[in-house]
Amino acid sequence: MRVTRNIGASSSIQRKIFAVICALTTCLVAFLATYFPQQEMRYVQHRLENRAVIYARLLSKQSEPAVAFNDRQTARELFDATAQDKDIHALALLSSSGQTIEVSGEPSSLEVPADLVEPRMEIFPDLIRLVTPVVSAEGPRGVLIVELGTETIELERTRVQRTALIAGFFALLAGLISAWAISRSIGKRLGAIAEATKAVAAGDLNHAQLTDHASDEIGQLARSFNAMSSNIGTLVEQISTAAANEKERLDALVRERTAQLDARNNDMRFVLDHVGQGFFTVEPNGSISRERSAIAETWLGAPPANATLAQWVDQVDPRVSTWMQIGWDALTADIMPMELSLDQLPKSLMRGSTSLAFAYSPIMVDGALSRVLVVISDVTSEIARERSEAAQREFQAVFERIVRDKSGFVEFVDEATELVSLIDTPHLRLTIALRRAIHTLKGNCAIFGLATIAEACHALEDSITETNLPPTGEQRTALAALWSAFTTKVQMLTTGDGPPKVETEKKYYDRLLDDIASGVSRRELLRDLLSWKLEPTSRRLTRFGEQARSLAARLGKPDLLVVIEHNDLRLSADGWAPFWSAFAHVLRNAVDHGIESQEERVALGKSENGALTLRSFRRGGAFIVEVEDDGRGIDWTAVAERAHALGLPASNAKELAEVIFADGLSTKQDVTESSGRGVGLGAARAECMALGGSVSIQTEQGVGTCFRFSFPESTMVDAGDRIIDESDDAPRSVAV
Numbered sequence: 001m002r003v004t005r006n007i008g009a010s011s012s013i014q015r016k017i018f019a020v021i022c023a024l025t026t027c028l029v030a031f032l033a034t035y036f037p038q039q040e041m042r043y044v045q046h047r048l049e050n051r052a053v054i055y056a057r058l059l060s061k062q063s064e065p066a067v068a069f070n071d072r073q074t075a076r077e078l079f080d081a082t083a084q085d086k087d088i089h090a091l092a093l094l095s096s097s098g099q100t101i102e103v104s105g106e107p108s109s110l111e112v113p114a115d116l117v118e119p120r121m122e123i124f125p126d127l128i129r130l131v132t133p134v135v136s137a138e139g140p141r142g143v144l145i146v147e148l149g150t151e152t153i154e155l156e157r158t159r160v161q162r163t164a165l166i167a168g169f170f171a172l173l174a175g176l177i178s179a180w181a182i183s184r185s186i187g188k189r190l191g192a193i194a195e196a197t198k199a200v201a202a203g204d205l206n207h208a209q210l211t212d213h214a215s216d217e218i219g220q221l222a223r224s225f226n227a228m229s230s231n232i233g234t235l236v237e238q239i240s241t242a243a244a245n246e247k248e249r250l251d252a253l254v255r256e257r258t259a260q261l262d263a264r265n266n267d268m269r270f271v272l273d274h275v276g277q278g279f280f281t282v283e284p285n286g287s288i289s290r291e292r293s294a295i296a297e298t299w300l301g302a303p304p305a306n307a308t309l310a311q312w313v314d315q316v317d318p319r320v321s322t323w324m325q326i327g328w329d330a331l332t333a334d335i336m337p338m339e340l341s342l343d344q345l346p347k348s349l350m351r352g353s354t355s356l357a358f359a360y361s362p363i364m365v366d367g368a369l370s371r372v373l374v375v376i377s378d379v380t381s382e383i384a385r386e387r388s389e390a391a392q393r394e395f396q397a398v399f400e401r402i403v404r405d406k407s408g409f410v411e412f413v414d415e416a417t418e419l420v421s422l423i424d425t426p427h428l429r430l431t432i433a434l435r436r437a438i439h440t441l442k443g444n445c446a447i448f449g450l451a452t453i454a455e456a457c458h459a460l461e462d463s464i465t466e467t468n469l470p471p472t473g474e475q476r477t478a479l480a481a482l483w484s485a486f487t488t489k490v491q492m493l494t495t496g497d498g499p500p501k502v503e504t505e506k507k508y509y510d511r512l513l514d515d516i517a518s519g520v521s522r523r524e525l526l527r528d529l530l531s532w533k534l535e536p537t538s539r540r541l542t543r544f545g546e547q548a549r550s551l552a553a554r555l556g557k558p559d560l561l562v563v564i565e566h567n568d569l570r571l572s573a574d575g576w577a578p579f580w581s582a583f584a585h586v587l588r589n590a591v592d593h594g595i596e597s598q599e600e601r602v603a604l605g606k607s608e609n610g611a612l613t614l615r616s617f618r619r620g621g622a623f624i625v626e627v628e629d630d631g632r633g634i635d636w637t638a639v640a641e642r643a644h645a646l647g648l649p650a651s652n653a654k655e656l657a658e659v660i661f662a663d664g665l666s667t668k669q670d671v672t673e674s675s676g677r678g679v680g681l682g683a684a685r686a687e688c689m690a691l692g693g694s695v696s697i698q699t700e701q702g703v704g705t706c707f708r709f710s711f712p713e714s715t716m717v718d719a720g721d722r723i724i725d726e727s728d729d730a731p732r733s734v735a736v
Contacts, residue, residue, distance in 0.1 A: 018183035025175030033168035037160040044156045048087065048148055049121065049128055055082060056119060056132045056146045063093055066101060067134050067142035075102035089127050089149040093134070096141040105147070112143045126150055189218045193225060200229055278376030282309050284332050284369055286325075296376055299356055309374070313349065320346050331372075338362060338369065348379075355380045390452060397449030398490055408543050411573065412448055413487060415581050416441055423460075423471065424480040430470040432663050436582075436683040438464075443584055443680065447547045453482050508532065534570035537616035537625075540580055541566050544587050548612050551591050558598040558609050560591070565615040569623070575691075579709075582687040585680025586627050586707050594631030594705055604702060606630065618713075625709045633701035634660070642666070657697060661685045684709075 059078060066075040079091045083104050090105030094112060103110075112131060113120065119132035127147050134142040192210055212222035278296030281289040286308030297303070303312040310328060314321035323346050331341040342360045349356045361373040398409070419441040428434060442457030456479050460471050471479075512528055545562035552560045595610035602608060615626040636656050643650035643659045650659045659665060663682045685695050693711035 015183070015187070017186055018179050021179030021182060022176055025172060025179060029168045029172045029175065032171070033164040037157070037164045040160045041153065041157055044153050045150075048150070048153060049123070051087065052121065052128050052130045052146055052148045053119070055085075055088070055148075056130045056144060059091070059146065060132050060134045060144045063134055063142070063144060066093060067095065070095060070101060072102050076104075079104035087148045087152055089147040090145070091147070092145040094143040094145070096143075101142065107145055107147055110145070112145075116143065186218065189214075189222070193218075193222055196225060196229070200232065276378070279373070281363065281371040281373050283371055286310060286328050286332075288312060289371075299351055299354065299376060299378070313346075316351050317349055320349050332369075342372075353380065354378060355383045387452075394450055394452060408539070409448065411577060412444060413490070415577060416444060416483065417487065420480055420483045424476045426473075428470045428476070430464065430468070432682070434470065435461075435464070435663065435679050436686070439679040440581060440585065440683060443588055444581065447551070447584060450486065453479070453486065456482055531570050535573040535576075536566065537569045537571060538564065538566035541614040541616060544584070544614055545612070547584070548587055548591050551588060552595065552610070555592060556597070557591060557595050558601065560595070561609050561611045563611070563613040565613065565617065567615075567617045569616050569618065579684075579687040579691060582680075582684040583625070583627075583709075586684050589680055590627050590629040590631070590705065590707075594629040594633075596632050600632075621713055623711045623713060625711075626706055628704065628706040630704040633703055633705055634697070634699040635701065639665070660697070661695070 059082060062078050063075055065071060066078070075093045079093075079102060082088060082091060088105070090103070090107040092103045092107045092110055093101040094110065095101055098112065100110065108124070108127060108129065116131060116133055119130060122129040122131075127149050130146045130148075132144050132146075134144050189212055192212070196210055209226050210222040212219045276295060278293050278299060280292030280296055283289075288303055288307060288309055299316075300312055301315050303315075308325075308328075310321045310325035313324050327341065327345040330336060330344060331338070336344075342362065345358065345360055347358050349358065355378070357377045357379040359375040359377070361375070362369055363371045363373060419437045422437045423434065423441070438457050438460050442454050442461070445451075445457065446454040460475055460479065463469075463471065463475065508528070512525070515525060515528065541564045545564055548562055549560050552558070590612060591610075595612070596604070596606075598608050601610070611630045613626070613628040615624070615628070617624055639656055639660055640650040642665055643656075643662070646662070646665060648659045648662055648665070649655045661682045663679055688695055688709050688711075691711055693709055696708045696710070697705065698708070699705040
């Protein structure tokens, strides 16, 4: 049952209305109290100015005889009669020559403008001064000065202000009373409506009805509110009934749906508990879903409460966790393409001897990333199989090398063993020799197909570049263990050949028989026999040619036409082994840096296949080895820019030719397994200089490059090595 309620207390609207009316009343009263006194004072002053003009006109007319005859008595009588007016401050009559005829009072000044023709009025704060010319009928001229005081104006101002203040006070008081009455009435009526509205908003639909019988807008608002609240009550009762019925229906539907979901969840839980891979989803903020396969927790352990994927992985490997967090931040920042960001996330994790692989699949909703499905797989057996297959491939490549060039392979093993021994030296300092040893070992292992050891060397170089520290004991031991395992495996293939043998080609054997039959001197026969113990340069250059072709195929370069010009020269295998080992760097440099891709060569008008020439010859008492390619040539501008970046001098051709051999300088932007470290050329020149030789470069952009290593014969002989020319001077070329 509804009850009728009367208008209650006023709300803040009363104070607002009262303040507005008071402000308007105050402004209006202030305006009127200022405006009307100002108007009155203007009128009083204007009246006083008119009086001054009237006095001036009368006195100037009546004083014409006094000016004409210089009659002071007449002037005094006029002034005495006029001075009866209390507003007259002073009077003065002057002759045309400026002499005073008569003065009444104390004029402020007797100065007269020289160009006075018309009456002039000057208004000062305390008086009004009027100067007018006086012209008699007889001709003489004079000047009349009339000054009226402003005391009347000041008295009038005081009276008007007092009257305005009294009137304004009563007007303001009346306005305040009216404002209070009006605001109180409106405030009480609106306050009652506001309280009733609050009650309805709070859900109280049984509030008292408003009683406001006025016909104005507020009364209409009150009556409309009563009707609205009544209708709302009826509507709420209908909604409540409908809601109760709908709730009962939805509860039944939820119970049915819950039973179905429970059945599906049980099936899904059964699958997740028995699947062999880790499945779960990750929110964009990194949090892990509660539903996940049991094997994931077996591998990574139970995740902490509300853990992110990075925090979960941190339990196994903090290093991988750090990269996981960095990659996930990049993914959610949406700076790079999503595919690239997902590819940056860690893909593997080691837990003891178990290798785990991570795969990521984005789940998109309305074009935005909703979640990421993470799949973890145990790839331990796959990695072991891949390693076994890689080992088999390496062993097969080694076997083929041994069959094709056993002595060359044995020499490689001996040189590599010395390099590994150097790298595995305890308390090793980071020196140029160490960098060159690692780089040389990597390059030679790559040439002979030992990818596992080459990759280990590449990882060592990356570690040195990042930390600027020598390899750790664990890194050196791991590399030595890899090499030891390899040498143990191939030991049976490289040993057991019995006593050392001297091998030679049949043509040299036939030549020896011919020399014996023709009676060649014993000295010449001995010379030929001794030369068989030396190594033909043809063997080395042919081996390098095969390596160049293999490297070009691995780098995606076009097929190489390799030309060998050995000129039947032989060298001491032991004495020249270090140089040949470092010479491989120059070969890789020519293939990787020099030879262009097939598309580039065709665009430049060159043949599709690159050309590489390897030479050994004698000229002018020197032994020379050359590597010449028909590639892009050396970009000296790029060399200079890189040198300046490293703080090396490169301002002229001589400095450029020197700086190209500096350690750490490379024009390649990316470091690869074959080049980019800036160590190879320096190592080759160092070995050349160790033999008393020198290096020169001939290059032309777009045409090719030739590296020439020159050695003095005298130096080689002094070192105990033999260089024997077994033929005429005509060069012999063999295409490989």
